[in-house]
Amino acid sequence: MPIAKLSYFQIAENAVEVRGDNLPVEYYQSLGRYLLRAVDKSEDYEYLALPDALAFYSRFTSLQADRLERLASSFHFEKPGSSKVEDKTFEFSVCYDKEFAPDHAELEERLNMPFEKIVETHKQGIYRLEMYGFMPGFAYITGLDPSLVLRRKTSPSARVPANSVAIASQYTGIYPEESPGGWYILGRTPQRLFDREAGTFTLEPGTRVSFHQISREEYEKQLDE
């Protein structure tokens, strides 16, 4: 693809925002990874890729926009799925039992289809973890079928259980822990989204994701593992 025209903005003494026109989120994710490799000490830098921008931060040294622009000038974007970029799929197990889907009735009403069809449609999708936000480990997963798109609740639920799988606008979200939330809950996953002791998150932004339906018994079994 042609060299993208990017604009650079100083958002802090040690942080710069990079923004292009009509670029895919994969562009910013890839640029972020590239810049981490391009700097001297990658452990003193980090990035955050959003659907329409990249933020690049240094730990505690001045980071000026013009320097970042120079570093980025040699970046060449390779789309995921091309031979050079690995694209494994992470499979989430999801139990869509009605007990784990407190919003099933409201979903049926708003989407005008039976919950079973909602589940069928949801679990067949091919998705991508676009970004994390709102709280640590809350994953925004794109790729939702247009028939399942709906606006978030006007009054959020006070208590969304941890590991709930929920939808709103074009996203599927997974709540890493109990919190208030305005998304429609349709299931629960036994998988952990982060490992506190190891200090790691299960999935990097940009990972391809799928949802695999499991039974209640299977859910309980995986929870114990």
Add this chain to the structure above:
Amino acid sequence: MNKILKAGISTIQDSEGRFGYRRFGMPLSGAMDRQAAWWSNYLVGNRPGNPVIETSYAGLSIEFSNSNYIAVAGAATEFELNNQKVEASCNHAVQSGDVLRILPSHAGTLSYLAIRGQWLVDQDFQSVSTYLPSKIGGFSGRLLRKGDKINIETAGQPPALTIPVNYKRYIPSSCKIRFIPGPEFALLNSFCKESLLQEAFKISQDSSRTGYKLVGRALDCDEPVDFTSRPTVRGVIQLPPGGSPIILMADAPTTGGYPRLGKIVETDIDLLAQMRPGDSVRFQKVTNKEAEILFEEYRKIYEYVVKNV
């Protein structure tokens, strides 16, 4: 083990916070007033990024379990050791059974207690800093409580140090905070820009480690309608609908859906953290170049502390 007798509002923090996890939605957290955390550690010969107890106002009381050295910096200019007032300008030797108490201060909101040695506190995602909303870090991710015990490996006698006069900072009840314009500052109309720079704002009661809300004349600005999430950091001045700016602080979310008017320079964020509800602030716009110079001066404080411990 050093024991909390009374917790007040206290958490364990380090000065840097939790770097490297922003793309997972993890705020940086860490000390609200970083230079105060550095100085408290400096006074006991600890590295500047060593864990400290950050405490709000008065109330923290702790009983020490063995011979060691402690120091307090930030709002408190004096504190109580075994019911006697002592100066906060140097370190103090403590013995097993000695009790420290943080007293109400004349100015400021946050004090930092440093205890010499290695704190045997678990890290969460490579930092001890507490992030209360997700119960991460510190003491089981929560506020400290009466009865909590903190184990610290002692490290011998530190040098007798005091904060250099040129680095001593006095906390006023009104201040000017300098900022670099944000990406959305240009979207403001000129009336709105002028209001931001001329009005005095008061710190609202509705302030926390996430952000300080300001009250004053509402900034009546035309805002972009469809505003997507943008990267945010501590010090960012947000303008929500309603016109009362919010300044994001240590627990700043990684992204935000409000226009970013600007970003407060690092050293002024530390000072702002010490402002009390009702205190007044005024904004002063600086250039990126000026902010860069101020940042280098700020880094020199850190480097001074590193060099002298």
